[in-house]
Amino acid sequence: MSDDPFAPRFEDLAEIIPIFPLAGVLLLPGGMLPLNIFEPRYLAMTRDAIRTQTRLIGMIQPIGGPDIRNPLTPGQENGRVGPEIYPTGCAGRITNFAETDDGCYQITLSGIARFHIADELALENGYRRVRPDFGPFRADMETPTSGGAASTRLLGALEHYFTLQGIQPDWATLRKMETTELVTFLSMACPFDASEKQALLEAQDTEARMHVLLSVLEMSGVLDDGGAGTRH
Numbered sequence: 001m002s003d004d005p006f007a008p009r010f011e012d013l014a015e016i017i018p019i020f021p022l023a024g025v026l027l028l029p030g031g032m033l034p035l036n037i038f039e040p041r042y043l044a045m046t047r048d049a050i051r052t053q054t055r056l057i058g059m060i061q062p063i064g065g066p067d068i069r070n071p072l073t074p075g076q077e078n079g080r081v082g083p084e085i086y087p088t089g090c091a092g093r094i095t096n097f098a099e100t101d102d103g104c105y106q107i108t109l110s111g112i113a114r115f116h117i118a119d120e121l122a123l124e125n126g127y128r129r130v131r132p133d134f135g136p137f138r139a140d141m142e143t144p145t146s147g148g149a150a151s152t153r154l155l156g157a158l159e160h161y162f163t164l165q166g167i168q169p170d171w172a173t174l175r176k177m178e179t180t181e182l183v184t185f186l187s188m189a190c191p192f193d194a195s196e197k198q199a200l201l202e203a204q205d206t207e208a209r210m211h212v213l214l215s216v217l218e219m220s221g222v223l224d225d226g227g228a229g230t231r232h
Contacts, residue, residue, distance in 0.1 A: 041126030
């Protein structure tokens with residue numbers, strides 16, 4: 001998924017990775033996610049990840065509930081520490097790193113491959129770790145096809161959605177993007193619900209993800225125009 005000559009091969013992906021639960025934050029293979037790291041446990045996570053060969057961090061969403069913003073609240077099952085999380089996330093490689101004057105880190109994760117959680121391990125330095133199962137998502141690391149120019153339907157749904165949201169995008173840039181790049185960017189950048197973000201993450205490929213994206217954009221337009229129904 002990347003032109004980075006230092007990106008790991010599928011066979012070299014780590015058997016244990018740290019996870020960073022963040023509600024409403026999505027990383028997809030081929031996407032770029034900037035993060036500002038300031039909490040002590042995640043500063044430790046970042047330092048530890050940088051020392052590894054692959055420099056991977058797993059981005060994953062909490063499912064929700066009252067403890068969603070407190071990752072040290074005991075979970076409900078198996079003595080887990082932290083909120084309940086979705087079983088599927090995406091591993092990103094630290095490809096940019098800077099330390100600020102106040103001791104925080106600014107990093108960029110480049111999406112490598114999705115994973116299912118095979119097992120969650122004990123905390124290390126305050127952050128959560130899992131054994132990832134990358135097997136079902138080997139294709140994430142293959143060079144994607146461009147998909148050609150974005151469809152008229154996608155751009156039309158996007159224009160309506162942005163109008164309703166009061167967003168003024170750079171249309172010249174968006175229209176130059178090929179379908180795969182545009183779908184990845186929109187899935188990550190648009191302020192969708194956590195469940196909608198998760199549906200986009202779990203879509204099989206770009207074509208399936210585009211259909212999910214269209215559904216979310218068009219449903220948002222229907223509801224914001226006063227239509228009945230519930231987003232899910």
